[in-house]
Amino acid sequence: MIKGLLDKGAIPVLERMIQFAAERHRVLAHNIANISTPYFKPKDINTDSFQESLREAVSRRRTHKNPLAGPLQVPGTREVQFKDGLIQVRPSFINENIMFHDRNNRALERIMQDLAENTLAHKSGIEMLRNEFDMLRTAIRERV
């Protein structure tokens, strides 16, 4: 990472957001893969608590003298930890819906909805990151 170029402004925040969406996508794909596995219980990562810790990280950075350039320290939650820029997740069980006879409490509609939402979240993160890169490119070219 180029210091002062790629660790400023919104880029680190978007990076965390995309990392989270990619990792959650893996969890959701695992849930869909095991839609008919007996004794399987779907897992998920709570988006609200992640958003909360991201918000906390951003507002903590704002207390610095130079609000945009400070390092982004995302406080770890029980489910999501960031270490050396890499994400580690520990998904927890979704204990909703009824238990079927094969001891699987699947909810296909819920999982597919989560998948669609997560894909869109990833897409919006990517698009915003793209805009940031385009701005950098414009600055480098010194031409609009």
Add this chain to the structure above:
Amino acid sequence: MFGSLNISASALVAERIRMTTISNNLANQNSIYDAKGNYAPYRKRVVVFAPGDPATGSKDGVHVRKIMFDQSPFRQVYEPGHPNADANGMVKYPNVDPTMEAINALAASRAYEANITAAEATKSMLQQSLRLLA
């Protein structure tokens, strides 16, 4: 991200095996002899899934753990003239219920579709990430 494609692919393989088993059950719903020509009615096969994928050694994904025999009683048909009829004139036929098989086939194909959707989502996410470089 590439791991997510592996997960969906393992599920596609597992669901396809399930579908093959269902086709096999339907095809053999009247087979009362085994491959060697002995009188032994076909027993319905059931696939059992378990999480994890031994093919890639990953904890994520799904695989077919076992193909088990359905131990429910055979269908009894009254055919006194049949060479394999017992003292009461009953012949044992496979314990395959075509209606159940059709429902299971539908469930398997829907699960397959769900995994295709997940794989498509993974692909579009990957493609968008790659577009960042261009």
